[in-house]
Amino acid sequence: MMFSKACEYGIRAAVYIALQSLDGRRVSVTEIAEEIDSPIAFTAKILQQLTRNNIVNSVKGPTGGFEIDREEMDNVKLNMIVKAIDGDKIYKGCGLGLKECDAQKPCPLHDKFVDIRTDLSRMLKSTSLFELATGLEIGMTFLKR
Amino acid sequence: MMFSKACEYGIRAAVYIALQSLDGRRVSVTEIAEEIDSPIAFTAKILQQLTRNNIVNSVKGPTGGFEIDREEMDNVKLNMIVKAIDGDKIYKGCGLGLKECDAQKPCPLHDKFVDIRTDLSRMLKSTSLFELATGLEIGMTFLKR
DNA sequence: TTAAAAAAGGATAAAATTGTCCTTTATTAA
DNA sequence: TTAATAAAGGACAATTTTATCCTTTTTTAA
Ligand code: FES
Ligand code: FES
Numbered sequence: 319m320m321f322s323k324a325c326e327y328g329i330r331a332a333v334y335i336a337l338q339s340l341d342g343r344r345v346s347v348t349e350i351a352e353e354i355d356s357p358i359a360f361t362a363k364i365l366q367q368l369t370r371n372n373i374v375n376s377v378k379g380p381t382g383g384f385e386i387d388r389e390e391m392d393n394v395k396l397n398m399i400v401k402a403i404d405g406d407k408i409y410k411g412c413g414l415g416l417k418e419c420d421a422q423k424p425c426p427l428h429d430k431f432v433d434i435r436t437d438l439s440r441m442l443k444s445t446s447l448f449e450l451a452t453g454l455e456i457g458m459t460f461l462k463r
Numbered sequence: 464m465m466f467s468k469a470c471e472y473g474i475r476a477a478v479y480i481a482l483q484s485l486d487g488r489r490v491s492v493t494e495i496a497e498e499i500d501s502p503i504a505f506t507a508k509i510l511q512q513l514t515r516n517n518i519v520n521s522v523k524g525p526t527g528g529f530e531i532d533r534e535e536m537d538n539v540k541l542n543m544i545v546k547a548i549d550g551d552k553i554y555k556g557c558g559l560g561l562k563e564c565d566a567q568k569p570c571p572l573h574d575k576f577v578d579i580r581t582d583l584s585r586m587l588k589s590t591s592l593f594e595l596a597t598g599l600e601i602g603m604t605f606l607k608r
Numbered sequence: 609t610t611a612a613a614a615a616a617g618g619a620t621a622a623a624a625t626t627g628t629c630c631t632t633t634a635t636t637a638a
Numbered sequence: 639t640t641a642a643t644a645a646a647g648g649a650c651a652a653t654t655t656t657a658t659c660c661t662t663t664t665t666t667a668a
Contacts, residue, residue: 322655322656323655323657324655324656357656357657357658358657358658359657359658359659360656360657360658363657377664377665378663378664378665378666379663379664379665379666380665380666380667381665381666381667382664382665
C-alpha cells in the first residue's frame with residue numbers, strides 16, 4: 319500500500335534478525351521466512367539487498383545466517399531499509415503522479431500531500447530497528463498474524 | 464507510490480472535469496487524457512469506474528462527455544475517489560503487510576503508522592474536488608508537467 | 609579432505625497492474 | 639432516417655511485481 323511487498327518483508331525480516339541478534343543468535347532465511355510468514359526464496363532476494371546495503375550482516379556456511387550488530391540496531395533507521403528496497407520515490411514522488419514534485423509547478427494536492435509525506439519521512443528517519451525489536455521482545459507486537 | 468497509477472489518473476481526471484464543468488463544458492476522454500497526460504484507453508476505463516460510483520456524470524453521443532454538477536464538486540471528497548479505485552486498503556491495511564491491522568495484535572510499526580494513516584485519511588476526507596479545481600483555475604497548480 | 613549447511617546468484621514463472629484495440633450501444637443533429 | 643459522435647465494454651497485450659527453482663560459492667565441523 320505505502321510500501322511494496324518486498325519492502326514490507328524486508329522490514330519484518332530486519333526486525334526479526336535484530337530481535338534474534340539481541341540473543342546472539344544468527345538466523346537462516348528459512349527460519350526468517352517462517353517467523354515473518356513470507357515466501358522463502360523471495361525473502362532471500364530481499365535479504366541480499368539488505369546485505370549489500372550493509373543493513374544486515376550475512377555469514378555463509380554452517381552456523382552461518384543473518385545477524386545485526388547491537389550498535390547497528392540503533393544506527394539503522396527504517397528510512398534506510400525503505401530506500402534500499404523501494405528507492406526514494408516515497409520521499410520525492412508526486413502524490414498525483416506528475417513527473418516531478420516541485421513547489422514551483424505543483425499539482426493540486428501538493429501542499430497537503432507534502433505535509434503527510436514529511437511526517438512519514440520524519441517517522442521513518444527516527445525509528446530504529448532496536449526500537450522495533452524491543453517491542454517484539456516483550457511480546458507487545460507481532461511479525462505475523 | 465501511495466496511490467495506484469489508476470487512482471492518480473482518476474483524481475487528475477476528476478479535477479480536470481470539475482474545472483471544465485465550472486465553465487459549463489463537457490469534456491471527452493480524449494481531451495481529458497491529453498490534458499492530464501495519461502493513456503487514453505486506460506483513462507476511459509477509470510472514468511467508467513468513477514461514473515459507476517456517481518463521482519462524475521457521463522453523457523453518450525454527440526455533445527456528450529463527462530461533467531460534474533457544481534454542488535457535487537463540494538460533496539465529492541478525494542477519499543471517495545480513492546475508495547472507488549483503490550479500495551480501502553489504504554485506510555485499513557497494515558503498514559508492514561500483516562493480514563490485518565489490529566491494535567489488539569499490532570505489528571511493531573502500528574502506532575506510528577496509524578498516526579500517519581489517520582492524517583492521510585483526514586486529509587482525503589476533507590479535500591473536495593471544488594477546492595482542487597479552483598487552485599487550477601487561477602493557475603496556481605497543474606495537472607501535468 | 610570431505611560432506612553438509614547456508615547464502616548468493618541466475619533463470620524462469622505466476623500474478624497483478626498498466627495499457628491497447630476493437631466492437632457495441634446510446635444519442636444527437638442534420 | 640441516417641451519419642456521425644462519444645461513452646461502455648470485452649478481449650487481449652505489455653510491463654512490473656511477486657514468487658519459485660536450481661546451481662554455485664563459501665564455510666564449517668567431523
Ligand atoms: S507536485 Fe504533486 S505532490 Fe508535489
Ligand atoms: S498492525 Fe501493522 S499497522 Fe496496524
